[in-house]
Amino acid sequence: MAYVGSQPIYILSEGSRRTSGRDAQSMNIAAGKAVSRAVRTTLGPKGMDKMLVDTSGTVVVTNDGVTILEEMDVDHPAAQMIVEVAQTQDEETGDGTTTAVIIAGELLARAEDLLENDVHPTVVANGYRFAAAEAREILESIATDVEGDDSLREIAITAMTGKGAEASRDLLADLVVEAIRAVESEDGIDLDDVVVETIVGGGVADSHLVSGVVMDKERAHENMPKRVEDAKVLLLDAPVEVRETEIDSQLDITSPAQLEQFLAREEGEMREMVEAIVDSGASVVVCQKAIDDLAVHYLSKAGVMAVKRAKKSDLRALARATGATITSDYEDLDAALGDAGLVEQRELGDETRIFVEECPDAKAVTLVLRGGTEHVVSEVERAVHDALGVVRVTALDGRVLAGGGAPEVELARQLRDFADSVSGREQLAVEAFAGALEIVPRTLAENAGLDPIDSLVDLRARHDAGDLHVGLDVYTGATADMMAQHVVEPLRVKLQAVESATEAVELLLRIDDVVAAGDLKGKDEAFDEMDF
Numbered sequence: 001m002a003y004v005g006s007q008p009i010y011i012l013s014e015g016s017r018r019t020s021g022r023d024a025q026s027m028n029i030a031a032g033k034a035v036s037r038a039v040r041t042t043l044g045p046k047g048m049d050k051m052l053v054d055t056s057g058t059v060v061v062t063n064d065g066v067t068i069l070e071e072m073d074v075d076h077p078a079a080q081m082i083v084e085v086a087q088t089q090d091e092e093t094g095d096g097t098t099t100a101v102i103i104a105g106e107l108l109a110r111a112e113d114l115l116e117n118d119v120h121p122t123v124v125a126n127g128y129r130f131a132a133a134e135a136r137e138i139l140e141s142i143a144t145d146v147e148g149d150d151s152l153r154e155i156a157i158t159a160m161t162g163k164g165a166e167a168s169r170d171l172l173a174d175l176v177v178e179a180i181r182a183v184e185s186e187d188g189i190d191l192d193d194v195v196v197e198t199i200v201g202g203g204v205a206d207s208h209l210v211s212g213v214v215m216d217k218e219r220a221h222e223n224m225p226k227r228v229e230d231a232k233v234l235l236l237d238a239p240v241e242v243r244e245t246e247i248d249s250q251l252d253i254t255s256p257a258q259l260e261q262f263l264a265r266e267e268g269e270m271r272e273m274v275e276a277i278v279d280s281g282a283s284v285v286v287c288q289k290a291i292d293d294l295a296v297h298y299l300s301k302a303g304v305m306a307v308k309r310a311k312k313s314d315l316r317a318l319a320r321a322t323g324a325t326i327t328s329d330y331e332d333l334d335a336a337l338g339d340a341g342l343v344e345q346r347e348l349g350d351e352t353r354i355f356v357e358e359c360p361d362a363k364a365v366t367l368v369l370r371g372g373t374e375h376v377v378s379e380v381e382r383a384v385h386d387a388l389g390v391v392r393v394t395a396l397d398g399r400v401l402a403g404g405g406a407p408e409v410e411l412a413r414q415l416r417d418f419a420d421s422v423s424g425r426e427q428l429a430v431e432a433f434a435g436a437l438e439i440v441p442r443t444l445a446e447n448a449g450l451d452p453i454d455s456l457v458d459l460r461a462r463h464d465a466g467d468l469h470v471g472l473d474v475y476t477g478a479t480a481d482m483m484a485q486h487v488v489e490p491l492r493v494k495l496q497a498v499e500s501a502t503e504a505v506e507l508l509l510r511i512d513d514v515v516a517a518g519d520l521k522g523k524d525e526a527f528d529e530m531d532f
């Protein structure tokens, strides 16, 4: 508050709250740590799932870090910054979201200890930044090169371990690798080209890959063919209807004959549109907009299968799969057609889908995921999402690390050496950073019901002896070479996790003043009470 003479001047609106200095830092650190606590128990193959129920009663059962945090609807600003770490991790790599968040939480916890010992927050932030830069180099140096589909399958399996999809992970890994291989090109791999379609009914083992597109649609009329072989596919992004007369133009119909004439003209135009479609050779029409009833009638008489109001994303995928061009130019329809070996409407369980498949040179494919219930299918979908992400980045860079906490233990070891070369109090922060990374093996051990201290001591000893790839075998409780166990993760996932966790923590540490419109107090208390 500023004063002019004895007159206070209010620069903040009423009801806003300001927290400064150590209080602001403690508040932010507490909020960040709470987020990390919320996901800790889900880490690793033996991690637990969470059941989340939203205000409308919708239930989600999941093990996926980013999903948990998004469903939790966190709204404390500092906590939100940690949630964004998970979101960035997910967007960039598709996996490692829990890892990134618990590393951030531990960096915050250790920063708090340093702050309590009067190390200045800027010093901590700087030390963390040095350590992160060094960590990047260490990770690059311990990564190994891989090539070939077997490695990709291992990566996919590691990413899906502990998720709902576990029982069918071999099949799903095969499908994921096949899908990525189908859509990869010189320009890279666009995950939009792998459409994931979920269908409730059947079992996860019925999941399969379609070289084309699966639409959650039915044909426009039941007189249309249900099955078209060697289809010529037309993709329209304009409605199939006679253009409405302009709003301001008035139509004066004064006699029945005139009305008849008007309708006849409309019908004539419609017939012409349909004729143009049929003449182009199209046997399947997928329209993003409406198709007039009369046009549907003519199309079904001509034996054409038509789908109306298709999703824009389906049209895009259809274009990539069939080679068709999306058009609305009736003058030149033939040139826009694409090919599909088979287009068929099928009933699966309670659901109806249109399969556009056997596309000769499909640049977009569809992973059809099946499962007995909505919850199973959704969790399989999330696991497959992670697998697609990791297989994509590995197919792109071919660089991997061992899993099971091996890289974190190695990083901690080498960073402690590096700390000796750092002068001043930043050294303390580098050491804290090294220790913070060990939260990953510690949590893997804890979640597997093992003693985290014993596990960590064993792991450190093996790494001191030069065993780079030794991590924790969560099934036996022993340390083991993770490469030999086929537990592998993309380098990029770990790089991103360390980087985004550090960035968010640095940002939080540099804040010493929180000015909030409205009251944050309630939210802080909610966090203090949150105990996961």
Ligand code: ADP
Pocket: 042, 043, 044, 045, 047, 064, 065, 095, 096, 097, 098, 099, 100, 158, 159, 161, 162, 402, 403, 404, 405, 440, 444, 472, 473, 474, 475, 487, 489
């Ligand atoms: P995230 O959201 O961070 O990917 P996960 O729950 O998927 O979290 O757990 C990932 C961690 O589990 C990684 O450290 C990974 O190496 C480890 N992990 C995966 N499979 C195994 C395994 N079979 N044995 C030991 N650790 C594993």
Ligand code: MG
Pocket: 095, 096, 097, 159, 386
């Ligand atoms: Mg994972």
